[in-house]
């Protein structure tokens with residue numbers, strides 16, 4: 001059996017989940033301008049399988065900012081067999097906490113304090 005596929009030959013859900021975690025972590029880290037860690041995952045839906053040969057796109061959007069925590073909505077879409085139809089395959093909300101250099105939770109900066117290039121992206 002291949003490392004990233006299940007016995008049916010589709011991509012393991014855990015592999016897709018890790019791509020979502022990384023994409024959401026990049027998004028949350030940019031918003032927080034700090035290291036972030038994943039603390040919770042809500043509403044994970046595996047809607048359709050991902051097949052070998054599909055193109056996977058991961059789309060992130062911040063939906064809530066607390067004191068130190070951020071919720072990032074993540075959707076994955078595939079382009080079947082590189083050139084086929086486009087379908088949504090997963091979605092979830094990942095919760096991250098911003099950490100300072102001592103590993104303690106730290107306040108997420110207000111939008112107005114972010115560098116211009118970050119603000120225009122979020």
Ligand SMILES: CCCCCCCCCCCCCCCC(=O)SCCNC(=O)CCNC(=O)[C@H](O)C(C)(C)COP(=O)(O)OP(=O)(O)OC[C@H]1O[C@@H](n2cnc3c(N)ncnc32)[C@H](O)[C@@H]1OP(=O)(O)O
Nearest residue numbers: 025026029030033034037038039040066067068069097105
């Ligand atoms: C410089 C720019 C760079 C930008 C570019 C970055 C690029 C980056 C790319 C890589 C991206 C990788 C992304 C993967 C990241 C991992 O895989 S991380 C590995 C897995 N996660 C962990 O190991 C985390 C383990 N947990 C912990 O260490 C502790 O729970 C924490 C996070 C330090 C929080 O500790 P704590 O004592 O609960 O802290 P506390 O101050 O009481 O609470 C903090 C906040 O967390 C919330 N919270 C804590 N636990 C929970 C929970 N279980 N459920 C819900 N909320 C919770 C609280 O409600 C609170 O929220 P706010 O009211 O402040 O908004």
